[in-house]
Every structure is written in C-alpha cells, then in structure tokens.
Amino acid sequence: MATSRLLRTSAALLAATALLISGCSSGSSSPGAEASPGPTTEAGAQRPAADATLAPLPSATPAGLRPYYDQKLSWHPCGGSGFECTTMKAPLDYADPGAGDIKLAVARKKATGPGSRIGSLLVNPGGPGASAIDYLQQYAPQPAAVRARYDLAAVDPRGVARSEPVKCLSNKQMDRYTQTDQTPDTPAEVNKLISAYRTFAKDCQTRSGKVLSHVSTIEAARDMDVLRAALGDKKLYYVGASYGTLLGATYAGLYPSRVGRMVLDGAMNPAIDSRTTNIDQTAGFNTAFTAFAADCIKHKNCPLGTKSTEDAGNQLSALFKKLDAHPAATGEDRQLTESLATTGVIAAMYDERAWPLLRDYLAQAKAGNGRGLLTLSDSYYERDPNGSYANQMYANPAVNCLDLASAFTTPDQVRAALPSFRKASPVFGTSFAWAALNCAYWPVKPTGTAHRIEAKGAAPILVVGTTRDPATPYDWAKALASQLSSATLLTYEGDGHTAYGRGSDCIDTAINNYLLNGTVPPKNKHCK
Structure with missing residues (x-):
C-alpha cells in the first residue's frame, strides 16, 4: 500500500x-499568500481555490535571515567525477529564525566549458521526497552542452534523504x-x-x-533562495520535474524578480485542492x-x-x-x-x-x-x-x-x-x-491551501507537458502555463511521465536552446 x-x-x-x-497531493501557500480555504463539496473536500493567488515576498532580505544569506559554503569532493558536497544552514522556522537551524545537504558539479559560465543550474526530480543529490549524480550530468555552461547543483529538500530526513x-x-x-x-x-x-x-x-511542521513546499522554495545567494548567483536557474515543478513555480511566485531560466517539466497545477x-x-x-x-x-x-x-x-x-x-x-x-x-x-x-x-x-x-x-x-x-x-x-x-x-x-x-x-x-x-x-x-495540521501562481514580473518560464502523462496529467501543464504570467507551454505528444531527456530530439533541442540562449520555443509548439 x-x-x-x-x-x-x-x-x-x-x-x-x-x-x-x-x-x-502537493500544493502549498506561503504565510503571505492571498489564499483561503474554499467551499466544500458534498464529499467534504475543498473546491479549487482558483481565485487565491500566491503573493510574492518582499524583495529586501529581513535582518533575521541575513546570516543565512551571507553564509559561506565549505565544499569537499564527493560522489566522484568532479562532484562537490557541502552543508547549508536554513532556519527551521522562517517565521522565527532565532528558534534554530535545519541542515541541508547540497552538491554541485562545476561547469566544464567550453563557453562562458551562465550560472548554477539547480535540479529537482520531484517526489516530493526524491533525493535531488542522487538525481544530480546519476542522471543530470548531461547533455554536455548544458553541463559545459552551468554549474549543476542540487539540494535535498528539508526532510529528504541527507537533509534531516523524516x-x-x-x-x-x-x-x-x-x-x-x-x-x-x-x-x-x-x-x-x-x-x-x-x-x-x-x-x-x-x-x-x-x-514534521516545517517540510512544506513554501519552506523548501525559500531554502532554494538561500542557496541561490550562497552560490553567488543573482538569478535562480532551475530544472524541476514532476513535483519539482510545483517547487519551482512556488519559488517563482515568491521571488519573481529572481527567476532566471526555469524549466518545469511534467507540471502540477497548484490551484486545485x-x-x-x-x-x-x-x-x-x-x-x-x-x-x-x-x-x-x-x-x-x-x-x-x-x-x-x-x-x-x-x-x-x-x-x-x-x-x-x-x-x-x-x-x-x-x-x-x-x-x-x-x-x-x-x-x-x-x-x-x-x-x-x-x-x-x-x-x-x-x-x-x-x-x-x-x-x-x-x-x-x-x-x-x-x-x-x-x-x-x-x-x-x-x-x-x-x-x-x-x-x-x-x-x-x-x-x-x-x-x-x-x-x-x-x-x-x-x-x-x-x-x-x-x-x-496526519499528526500535523496542514499549513497550505490551493492557490494560483502568477509570478508577475518573472523572466520567461518554460512549462512542459506530456499528453499521456499518468502522474501529472497534461491539463495540469496547460493550467500552470496559463497561470504563470511569463510562461510558454511546450507539448510532447506521447507516453510516460515528463519529457526532457527521454528520447525526443524535438523536446531536448527546445529545452537546451532555452537553457543556453534564453530562447523560448514558439507558442503552441508540439513535439512527437
């Protein structure tokens, strides 16, 4: 079971x-989200809170969080083949940073060249609960062109794998x-x-x-912003698959001005209960x-x-x-x-x-x-x-x-x-x-509700959907692309969960071109 x-x-x-x-199933709202529980159905479940919208956080870093944003990471070799690992600190409770820390495991593989470095490309394979570090070390060191221009990076979200696991x-x-x-x-x-x-x-x-009270998607997204700063990047570059799309979209909703290039593959719809x-x-x-x-x-x-x-x-x-x-x-x-x-x-x-x-x-x-x-x-x-x-x-x-x-x-x-x-x-x-x-x-009461994510002001975001995806139905990709103010939808007409790196030259070329050059595919582009 x-x-x-x-x-x-x-x-x-x-x-x-x-x-x-x-x-x-996953969804979340921040303490500042304009979200509230919707009316209930005859079965007792909430209806989609489609009118509630995730509100961005203030652009200025609160004084209580400054030590986290300013921390210096100490790297050491791990996993072979040029990988490095470290531990990052984040507040266990963002509402009370002085209440204690949570330690998060981080890994990276530096850009190999040739070509100028673009930044750090953070990856997350979904779950929630999948190890981003395992994914990085096993699957993400390709394609070569992306690996050449980005430092590939991953953080196991709070409560996951190496990051104080549940x-x-x-x-x-x-x-x-x-x-x-x-x-x-x-x-x-x-x-x-x-x-x-x-x-x-x-x-x-x-x-x-x-x-248990502090493993929400909102908190994990805020951790990614701390990591962005600790890595020395002004913008977050990101590839998220499956639940990783919710994590990425949540980041975009909270920090729209800090979005670099973002691929959300096998998208979730945060606006449904x-x-x-x-x-x-x-x-x-x-x-x-x-x-x-x-x-x-x-x-x-x-x-x-x-x-x-x-x-x-x-x-x-x-x-x-x-x-x-x-x-x-x-x-x-x-x-x-x-x-x-x-x-x-x-x-x-x-x-x-x-x-x-x-x-x-x-x-x-x-x-x-x-x-x-x-x-x-x-x-x-x-x-x-x-x-x-x-x-x-x-x-x-x-x-x-x-x-x-x-x-x-x-x-x-x-x-x-x-x-x-x-x-x-x-x-x-x-x-x-x-x-x-x-x-x-569950012993902990939920802290989130369904909400739209618009991320107004964010740089162009690429949402990818597969027409016969079992876990993240295609309609969810269409819904997320319609919510995000700067999104373009890329469609794979095929089977299976997610599309990037699964054998479609059309999909891979479009995503790689976006990551390397910032060029979004034409509107309504379909691949087979």
Missing part, C-alpha cells in the same frame, strides 16, 4: 528495475504497511486500513516530530493504462488478452481480485498481495519503456508467480534487496499532508466519492480513493 502516490521522474523508477497519487517505520513495519489491503470490502478491512494510517502517522510524529488532484491523477493513470493496453493487445501473447482495451482492463481487475483473495508466491517471505501488484503496475505506467517488462510480469503473476510485479513494486517504494527502505515514502506524505488538507476526513466521504473515482479509472479508482484518506490522520 502506498503511503501516497508519488510524483517523480520515470528515470528513477527504471534505474531500479527496469505519485502514485497522494491522499493529500523517519517513520522500521523496515519490517514498512513491509507490512505496503501489503495492507487498500480496497477494503468489509468494515473490518476498513478499520485495518485506518489503523495502518494511524500507526504510520503516529510513528512519524514519534521519530520526526521536530521537522486535494480531491480534484486525486481525481485528475486517477484519470491520468487510466489514460496511461489504456495506452499500455492498446499496445499490449497487439501482441499475440498479451497476458490481458487481445480483444480490446476495455477487456484488458477487466482482466487486470480480475487478476487484482484474485490476488486479494489468494496472494501469489514470490520466492521469499513476502507474497504478492493486491496492493503490491497494483503498485507494481502503476510503477510501469511512468515510462513506456517498461511496458515489455510489465507484460512479462503480468503473465508470470497470472501463472502464480508474483516475483516480477513485486520487483516493480519494490522499485517504486525504493526498497533495496536487503529489505531497507529509502526515506522517500516517509518524506512524501510529510510534505503532502502539510501542503494541503486531506481529500477526505472519514471513510464515509471515501465511500461517497467511490463512483467518481471508479468512473475516472475502473481499474485503479477504488484503490486510489482509499489512498486519498491517509492525510486525515
């Missing part, structure tokens, strides 16, 4: 093997948690699911109480599954049949139902439950290059061997072969549940919303609806 559905780049998933959505469950507890039935059929199963959510939240509070976000993303994964099914049924050995995409969906649902009653053997102590199988299928939706692997693993699961889908699920949860989990599945709900109020607060609200979720996805709807309840039991 997912702690929440993640919004992250496909590269990280494929590297391990080959968003899910959150009950409180901690919750033991590895054995997490194993049990991921197997919890997320499509409860009886009151007893509903109670078991709620108990799992409560235990998860309680243990996060016990082990991470200090940081949790319930709307969950419904949209449920439909997004359904779109991705339909594309997978359309490809699968062309193969005579498709494990979901060769009749139609609708029949393929029915066969997958039947497999999930079978696993709910009789989990499959995997060759180890853990069995493949319905929840783990669902997570495995979802993981493969992030990148169409995983589709052949998914076909093989679905065939194995139908034959009673759950090892393949378990491997996909483990990659999604970042569980290593030794049984240890990375921090991402803990940081993710910590950020999400602080950024927005829970989509639902009671099981009855979930039940009332089930028809709309099932309409959005007959295959995944039930699971996603119940997953949207997890933030209801």
Whole structure:
C-alpha cells in the first residue's frame, strides 16, 4: 500500500528495475499568500481555490535571515567525477529564525566549458521526497552542452534523504504497511486500513516530530533562495520535474524578480485542492493504462488478452481480485498481495519503456508467480534487496499532508466519492480513493491551501507537458502555463511521465536552446 502516490521522474523508477497519487497531493501557500480555504463539496473536500493567488515576498532580505544569506559554503569532493558536497544552514522556522537551524545537504558539479559560465543550474526530480543529490549524480550530468555552461547543483529538500530526513517505520513495519489491503470490502478491512494510517502517522510524529511542521513546499522554495545567494548567483536557474515543478513555480511566485531560466517539466497545477488532484491523477493513470493496453493487445501473447482495451482492463481487475483473495508466491517471505501488484503496475505506467517488462510480469503473476510485479513494486517504494527502505515514502506524505488538507476526513466521504473515482479509472479508482484518506490522520495540521501562481514580473518560464502523462496529467501543464504570467507551454505528444531527456530530439533541442540562449520555443509548439 502506498503511503501516497508519488510524483517523480520515470528515470528513477527504471534505474531500479527496469505519485502514485497522494491522499493529500502537493500544493502549498506561503504565510503571505492571498489564499483561503474554499467551499466544500458534498464529499467534504475543498473546491479549487482558483481565485487565491500566491503573493510574492518582499524583495529586501529581513535582518533575521541575513546570516543565512551571507553564509559561506565549505565544499569537499564527493560522489566522484568532479562532484562537490557541502552543508547549508536554513532556519527551521522562517517565521522565527532565532528558534534554530535545519541542515541541508547540497552538491554541485562545476561547469566544464567550453563557453562562458551562465550560472548554477539547480535540479529537482520531484517526489516530493526524491533525493535531488542522487538525481544530480546519476542522471543530470548531461547533455554536455548544458553541463559545459552551468554549474549543476542540487539540494535535498528539508526532510529528504541527507537533509534531516523524516523517519517513520522500521523496515519490517514498512513491509507490512505496503501489503495492507487498500480496497477494503468489509468494515473490518476498513478499520485495518485506518489503523495502518494511524500507526504510520503516529510513528512519524514519534521519530520526526521536530521537522514534521516545517517540510512544506513554501519552506523548501525559500531554502532554494538561500542557496541561490550562497552560490553567488543573482538569478535562480532551475530544472524541476514532476513535483519539482510545483517547487519551482512556488519559488517563482515568491521571488519573481529572481527567476532566471526555469524549466518545469511534467507540471502540477497548484490551484486545485486535494480531491480534484486525486481525481485528475486517477484519470491520468487510466489514460496511461489504456495506452499500455492498446499496445499490449497487439501482441499475440498479451497476458490481458487481445480483444480490446476495455477487456484488458477487466482482466487486470480480475487478476487484482484474485490476488486479494489468494496472494501469489514470490520466492521469499513476502507474497504478492493486491496492493503490491497494483503498485507494481502503476510503477510501469511512468515510462513506456517498461511496458515489455510489465507484460512479462503480468503473465508470470497470472501463472502464480508474483516475483516480477513485486520487483516493480519494490522499485517504486525504493526498497533495496536487503529489505531497507529509502526515506522517500516517509518524506512524501510529510510534505503532502502539510501542503494541503486531506481529500477526505472519514471513510464515509471515501465511500461517497467511490463512483467518481471508479468512473475516472475502473481499474485503479477504488484503490486510489482509499489512498486519498491517509492525510486525515496526519499528526500535523496542514499549513497550505490551493492557490494560483502568477509570478508577475518573472523572466520567461518554460512549462512542459506530456499528453499521456499518468502522474501529472497534461491539463495540469496547460493550467500552470496559463497561470504563470511569463510562461510558454511546450507539448510532447506521447507516453510516460515528463519529457526532457527521454528520447525526443524535438523536446531536448527546445529545452537546451532555452537553457543556453534564453530562447523560448514558439507558442503552441508540439513535439512527437
């Protein structure tokens, strides 16, 4: 069972093997945002606060923050191949800088030349909860032309990886948690699911109480401005993917005059509430599954049949139902439950290059061997072969549940919303609806609300959207591009999550030209 559905780049998933959505998927507002809770729907969730707008912070640095902005970073070699690392200090609470610090891990790789250095290019792969430093060291040192002109840089956001990480469950507890039935059929199963959510939240509070109230997107965006100053840059140059687009857009809203060149790939829409976000993303994964099914049924050995995409969906649902009653053997102590199988299928939706692997693993699961889908699920949860989990599945709900109020607060609200979720996805709807309840039991009250981000006065920003993106539906990219006053939308007509660096010369050329020369693509440019 997912702690929440993640919004992250496909590269990280494929590297391990080959968003899910959150009950409180990301969004945020600053203490100065002109945002307020909107009216509630019949299911108890907020409607989109489309008229609320994130207000910029004052351009002058407050005296209490000056020591942070003036700090000198002490670098040391790390990670090989010219990478350097350091630790940066930021206030734990920006409203009370004297209350103590939080230490944030930072890494960079200096520009290699030839050509004049443009500045530091900060990268973030999403999550929330994905390690930006890991992403930088594993995937970001390309393309060569960008690497030549920028110091590539990354900071693990507060609560993530090396930056005072949020901690919750033991590895054995997490194993049990991921197997919890997320499509409860009886009151007893509903109670078991709620108990799992409560235990998860309680243990996060016990082990991470200090940081839980201060891991919001607003605070992480403010940390990026401190880093910008510490790196000696007047402007922030940035490439953010998935949730990283929300982080980047939030920075632009808070500091529009400090935006340099900013790429937001696989964009989120900050102006919608949790319930709307969950419904949209449920439909997004359904779109991705339909594309997978359309490809699968062309193969005579498709494990979901060769009749139609609708029949393929029915066969997958039947497999999930079978696993709910009789989990499959995997060759180890853990069995493949319905929840783990669902997570495995979802993981493969992030990148169409995983589709052949998914076909093989679905065939194995139908034959009673759950090892393949378990491997996909483990990659999604970042569980290593030794049984240890990375921090991402803990940081993710910590950020999400602080950024927005829970989509639902009671099981009855979930039940009332089930028809709309099932309409959005007959295959995944039930699971996603119940997953949207997890933030209801979070020990820290949310500090953010849905809001528009306009960033008036910012330099040109490039928003990138993929038409069949499962985790960040294309409509979100269109919405964010329409909100940001200086944005241009670049469209990739294709499958998978995010577009940059995934094989489209058209996309990569347009983004690289923007990063290197500041030239935005023509309006309404589409790539295939």
